[in-house]
Amino acid sequence: MASRPLSVAPALIAGLTVAGLVIGPVTAVILRAEAFSGFRPADWQALRFTLLQATLSAALSVLFAIPLARALARRTFLGRGLLVALLGAPFILPVIVAVLGLLAVFGQSGLLNRILSPLGLPELQIYGLHGVVLAHVFFNLPLATRLILQGWLAIPAEQFRLAATLGMGRGAMWRAIEIPMLLRIAPGAFAVIFVICLSSFAVALTLGGGPRATTLELAIYQSMRFDFDLARAAVLGLVQLALALTAGLIALRVTTLPVASKGLDRRVPRWDRTDRLSICTDAVWITLAALFLLTPLAMVTWNGLAGITTLGASVWQAAGHSVMVALGSTVLCLLWALPLATRWGEWLGLAGIALSPLVLGIGLFLIVRPFANPFDLALYVTATVNAFVSLPFALRILRPEAETIRADYSRLRQALGLSGWAWLRWVLVPRLQRPLGFASGLTAALSMGDLGVIALFANPDHATLPLKVYQLMGAYRMEQAAGGALLLLLLSLGLFWMFDQGGRVGSAS
Amino acid sequence: MALHLDHVHARSGTFELTADLTVETGQRVAIIGASGSGKSTLLDVIAGFLVPLSGTVRWDAEDITRRSPSNRPISILFQDTNLFPHLTIAQNLALALNPMTGRLRPGNKERIDADLTRVGLSGFADRRLSEMSGGQQSRAALARVLVQARPVLLLDEPFAALGPALKDEMLDLVAEVAEAESLTVLLVSHDPKDARRFARQSILVEAGQVSPPQDTQALLEDPPPALRAYLGGG
Numbered sequence: 094m095a096s097r098p099l100s101v102a103p104a105l106i107a108g109l110t111v112a113g114l115v116i117g118p119v120t121a122v123i124l125r126a127e128a129f130s131g132f133r134p135a136d137w138q139a140l141r142f143t144l145l146q147a148t149l150s151a152a153l154s155v156l157f158a159i160p161l162a163r164a165l166a167r168r169t170f171l172g173r174g175l176l177v178a179l180l181g182a183p184f185i186l187p188v189i190v191a192v193l194g195l196l197a198v199f200g201q202s203g204l205l206n207r208i209l210s211p212l213g214l215p216e217l218q219i220y221g222l223h224g225v226v227l228a229h230v231f232f233n234l235p236l237a238t239r240l241i242l243q244g245w246l247a248i249p250a251e252q253f254r255l256a257a258t259l260g261m262g263r264g265a266m267w268r269a270i271e272i273p274m275l276l277r278i279a280p281g282a283f284a285v286i287f288v289i290c291l292s293s294f295a296v297a298l299t300l301g302g303g304p305r306a307t308t309l310e311l312a313i314y315q316s317m318r319f320d321f322d323l324a325r326a327a328v329l330g331l332v333q334l335a336l337a338l339t340a341g342l343i344a345l346r347v348t349t350l351p352v353a354s355k356g357l358d359r360r361v362p363r364w365d366r367t368d369r370l371s372i373c374t375d376a377v378w379i380t381l382a383a384l385f386l387l388t389p390l391a392m393v394t395w396n397g398l399a400g401i402t403t404l405g406a407s408v409w410q411a412a413g414h415s416v417m418v419a420l421g422s423t424v425l426c427l428l429w430a431l432p433l434a435t436r437w438g439e440w441l442g443l444a445g446i447a448l449s450p451l452v453l454g455i456g457l458f459l460i461v462r463p464f465a466n467p468f469d470l471a472l473y474v475t476a477t478v479n480a481f482v483s484l485p486f487a488l489r490i491l492r493p494e495a496e497t498i499r500a501d502y503s504r505l506r507q508a509l510g511l512s513g514w515a516w517l518r519w520v521l522v523p524r525l526q527r528p529l530g531f532a533s534g535l536t537a538a539l540s541m542g543d544l545g546v547i548a549l550f551a552n553p554d555h556a557t558l559p560l561k562v563y564q565l566m567g568a569y570r571m572e573q574a575a576g577g578a579l580l581l582l583l584l585s586l587g588l589f590w591m592f593d594q595g596g597r598v599g600s601a602s
Numbered sequence: 603m604a605l606h607l608d609h610v611h612a613r614s615g616t617f618e619l620t621a622d623l624t625v626e627t628g629q630r631v632a633i634i635g636a637s638g639s640g641k642s643t644l645l646d647v648i649a650g651f652l653v654p655l656s657g658t659v660r661w662d663a664e665d666i667t668r669r670s671p672s673n674r675p676i677s678i679l680f681q682d683t684n685l686f687p688h689l690t691i692a693q694n695l696a697l698a699l700n701p702m703t704g705r706l707r708p709g710n711k712e713r714i715d716a717d718l719t720r721v722g723l724s725g726f727a728d729r730r731l732s733e734m735s736g737g738q739q740s741r742a743a744l745a746r747v748l749v750q751a752r753p754v755l756l757l758d759e760p761f762a763a764l765g766p767a768l769k770d771e772m773l774d775l776v777a778e779v780a781e782a783e784s785l786t787v788l789l790v791s792h793d794p795k796d797a798r799r800f801a802r803q804s805i806l807v808e809a810g811q812v813s814p815p816q817d818t819q820a821l822l823e824d825p826p827p828a829l830r831a832y833l834g835g836g
Contacts, residue, residue, distance in 0.1 A: 504651065505683050509697060509750075510672020515704040519697055523688050 103432040103513065108441060111429055114481055115444045118456020119334065125459055126327035135304060136329060139312040143336070146222060146297075146308065147290035150229030151283045157230070158237035158282070159275065161382045164375035165238070166245035176383060177242070180235035183386075185535060185589050186582075187542025188232075188295040189559045193566070193578045194389025195219065195228055195300075197396060204392065224300035225308075229293065233286045235386065240285075244278035245271075263371070284344035291337055292449040295544040299563065309333045313451045317549055323459065330452040341447045393578050400576025407553075408577050411561035412584065414472055415541055418557055419588055421476035422483065422540035423533050429480065430487040430532065431521065434495035442485040450478050454546035471550035475557065479540035486539075487532040494528045495521070530596015534589035541585045558584070603627040603662050605648070605754055605786060607812075610657035612647050619643045621812035622657075623805065627753070630780060630787045631815050632797035634822075635807030636832035641790045644805075644812055645758055648788065649678045661754070672701065677752040679760035684743035685731050691718065691742050692727040698746050717748040721775065737768045744776065748783075755780065757789040773800045794822050794833055 165177065183191070198204045199219045206216050219227065248270060256266045294310035301307060307315070309329055316325040433442060457474050461467045467474070498521060506516055522529065544559035551560055558581045565574035603626075610621045619640045625631055633641050646652035648659060650671035659667045661675050671678075685694045695714045697704045706714075718724050721741040731739055740761055747755055757776070761769040773789075777800060780787045789800055797804050803815040808828050825833060 501683055502686065504671075504680060505686070507651065507671045508649070508678050508680075510670065510701045511697065511704075512702045515697060515701055519689060519693065519704045520686055524686075 104435070104438065107429045107432045108438065111433070111441055111444070111481070111484070114453070114477070115448060117460055118453050119448070121456045121459040122327045122330045122334075122452060125323055126331050127324050132328060132332075135307075136312060136325075136332075138304060139307045139309050139329070140332060140336075142222070142301075142306060143291060143293075143308045143310075146225050146229070146293070146301075147287045149222075149226045150233060150290045151286040153226065153230050154233040154237040154286050155241075155279050155283050157234055157382075158241050159279070160374065160378045161234070162238045162241035162245055163271075164378045165242055168375050168379070170379070176379070177239075179386065180239050183232045183235050185538035185542070185585055186232075186390075187544070187559055187578075187585055188228075189299065189544050189562050189566075190393055190542070190578045190582045190585075191231055191389060192228060192296065192299045193396075193562070193575060194393040195224075195231060197392035197575075198389050199224075199227065204388070220300055220302070221306045222301075225293070225296055225306060228296045228300055229286075229290050231386070231389070232296075233289065234382070237282045237286060238382075240282040241275070241278055244274050248274055280347045281344075284340070284347050288337065288340045288344050288446070291340055292333070292451075294449075294451055294548075295559075298544070298548065299566070309336070310449060310451045313455060314549060317455065317458075323455075326455050327459075330449075330455050333449055334447075334452050337447050337449055341443075390582075393575065393582065396572070396575035397577075397579025397582075400572040400574070401579050402576070403573060404576050404580065405573070407556070408558070408561050408565075408573070408580070411556045411558045411577075412580060414555065415558040415581070416584065416588075418472055418476045418479065418543075419537045419541040421473075422479040423537045423592070425477065425480035426483045426487050426536045427529065427533060429484055430491055431495075431517070431525075433484075434488060434491040436492075439485070439488045439492055442488040445481050445484045448481075450482055450543075450545040451549065453478050453481065454549045457546075458549065468550055468552045468555070471547060471552065471555040472557070474550055475543065475545075475547045476540070478546045479543050480536065482543075483536040483539050486535055490528045490532040490535070491525060494525055498524050527596045530593050533596070534592035537588040537592055538585045541588055542581065603753075606658075606660040607648070608658045608660065610647060610654045610659065612643060612652055612654035612657075614643050614646070614652055617643060617810060619647070619810045619812065621647070623812060623814040625786055625788065625805075625815060627786050628780075628784045629803060629815070630777065630789070630801045632801035632804040632818060633788055633790045633807060634794065634797055634804050634829065636828060637792070639807045639828075640810045640812070641807050642758065643810075644807060645678070645756055645788070645790055648754075649676055649756055650674050674754075675752050676754040676756060677747045677750040678756040679743055679747060679758065681759050681762060684760065685739070685746060687731040690728050690730055691723070691745070694731075694742070695746060695749050698749050714745075714749060717745045718742075720748065720779065721745045736764055737772070740764060740768075740772050741775070744772070744779070748779065751783075753784075753786060755785050755787045757787065757791075759790055759792070762791075769796070770799065776800075798822065 165173065196203060196219060199217055200206070201216065201219070203217070203219075210216065252270050256270060261269065292310055293308055294314065297306070297308040297311040298314065301311060309332060313326050313329045313333065316322045316329065432438070454474065457478070458467045461470060461474070502520060506520070511520070542559055543557075544563060547557050547560050548563070556564070558577060562574050562577040562581060565577055605625045607621045607623050610619075612619045617640065621644060633644060635641050643652065647654055650666070650669055653668060657667075658665050666674050685691070686697070689697070692714055693704070695717070696706045696710060699710055699713070700707060714727060715724065718726060721744045723738060723741050723745060726734070726738070726742070731742065734742065743760065761772045764772065773796060776787065779785070788805075789796065791797060797818050801818055804818040804821050805815050806813045806821060806826070806829065808826065
């Protein structure tokens with residue numbers, strides 16, 4: 094077939110912009126980073142802490158996910174569908190909201206301490222390594238559970254039927270069927286979560302800190318904000334980049350994650366689920382998980398209800414900034430994603446995972462500085478970086494459907510001689526409506542809740558809502574912080590819901 | 603005026619096709635051959651989806667060998683996907699008329715209505731494909747070809763999914779329209795009855811060798827061995 098690649102120009106432009114956004118800042122960082130002699134003991138400490146917390150977070154997430162996923166795989170109960178759906182929610186949950194929720198439960202004057210102290214038990218401390226790990230488990234336990242649940246549901250029903258016929262006991266079944274599946278899925282889940290936690294910034298910023306609980310990303314931020322030591326920030330940025338790339342490549346190797354995420358509402362038919370012990374364990378795990386995931390959110394909502402009426406004008410202004418940033422990121426991300434919804438485009442988009450937002454931020458800061466005051470451009474830089482970070486997810490959602498559309502209609506398109514614009518306007522966008530709505534919702538919510546680059550560039554005139562909440566927390570104005578967090582939660586979920594719903598209404602398919 | 607294939611040699615994967623023939627204007631010609639003999643490859647060369655290694659495709663004196671599918675005096679009806687199912691018939695026809703913008707220009711509306719009436723779909727302009735029966739969908743596809751107003755029409759088994767009666771009805775409609783517009787029509791079909799009904803002349807394709815048009819009746823009454831085996835005893 095002599096079919097020419099359709100509409101090369103937009104894909105080329107989008108590809109070059111994205112590549113430029115990778116190469117430009119990285120080059121700027123490399124040029125600025127002087128010799129590695131500047132790597133101080135504190136930096137080694139940050140590197141060690143980064144690896145330690147990522148290892149612990151990933152290991153604990155996967156460990157707890159195994160019994161939880163098994164319970165979800167073999168039980169049906171009222172609210173199971175809701176719980177499984179909720180496992181997808183942390184993805185669009187702003188980090189600062191979750192942190193406030195965790196503080197309300199595990200913090201100094203939190204729920205647990207209020208229960209423990211009358212019993213004469215020692216107080217829980219949330220700040221430091223265990224706080225960082227706790228927050229990471231909160232965010233990634235659901236992800237690990239979904240991945241492993243898919244693994245469980247992918248075991249052919251025949252295997253369980255055969256096991257029942259042979260009269261295999263629980264232990265035999267575990268060894269023969271379930272362990273092999275876990276050995277296949279769990280390393281991949283571990284690797285993915287490890288990579289995610291490597292670039293942890295907002296969690297470390299809010300719950301870590303101090304020389305013994307600083308991640309590389311946080312160290313980059315500190316050398317920018319506190320010392321204004323650009324060379325050191327650049328060196329740290331390079332180390333972070335090398336680390337993320339190495340870990341990312343290893344993760345790609347070991348990860349054989351199931352592709353499809355549908356059908357999680359099924360239950361595995363098996364015959365070992367009726368004894369009392371297994372019923373009890375499953376119930377305990379499901380209850381604990383639901384409490385662990387839901388209590389912080391309930392607390393944020395409860396605390397926020399009082400605070401939301403007391404919010405000052407600056408919080409509302411920050412909310413306005415955040416909505417603009419979120420919408421801007423969404424538009425930019427879609428402009429990139431539509432022409433790049435191809436195989437090589439998806440590879441290019443992976444840079445959005447490997448390149449940490451802070452490294453990107455430092456690079457952009459260095460590039461922009463000779464021409465303008467970077468602090469004035471804070472919101473634009475934030476919108477751009479957020480679009481870039483969301484790109485791999487948007488591509489993951491859009492590409493399969495986009496490729497089907499191209500395959501189905503390329504001959505008709507050629508026969509009619511449709512222009513690139515007519516194809517986009519009349520065919521591609523209308524037929525992609527549903528995944529477009531979903532991808533837009535994710536991008537908007539991610540961008541809305543982002544507390545990353547904006548912290549680097551922050552100044553009082555250009556704060557976003559997550560940053561404002563963080564500042565209120567820092568000033569111990571907890572009621573207002575809680576109010577801001579509730580507002581942020583509502584806006585993030587609201588944006589997601591609006592876009593996703595927009596994609597469903599009157600969708601082509 | 604005529605469609606010429608001069609010493610055409612094309613390759614698609616490992617499959618090779620040679621053709622040297624002329625189809626006169628206003629002729630309706632069937633393309634007959636066993637599965638895998640090269641009927642679709644031949645159609646791809648004429649439609650512009652496959653550029654031959656050597657030889658030329660001409661419309662009269664005009665060399666169209668390297669033109670893109672939409673820049674040829676040719677329209678084509680595929681086996682499926684002849685229209686976009688999420689658009690209304692009017693929107694589909696607007697795209698066929700104005701492929702740059704897909705918007706209706708003054709006068710387009712009347713044109714669309716007239717062509718829809720000719721295929722028996724008056725009043726269907728605002729329907730979506732998904733709201734129509736198989737026969738109506740075929741008629742709508744034919745309307746798309748009519749608004750394109752190209753002198754040559756290629757049919758790649760477009761009515762294969764219809765029942766026998768509906769298929770005959772559609773073939774008669776195409777014949778009627780082709781007669782009125784003096785279109786040159788090439789029809790690929792695996793059903794010899796279609797060829798008998800629709801085309802006085804037929805092009806035989808055997809293992810990548812394309813023969814010039816010959817009398818359909820004579821060909822089907824005394825088919826060469828490979829075609830005889832395919833037709834099942836002829």
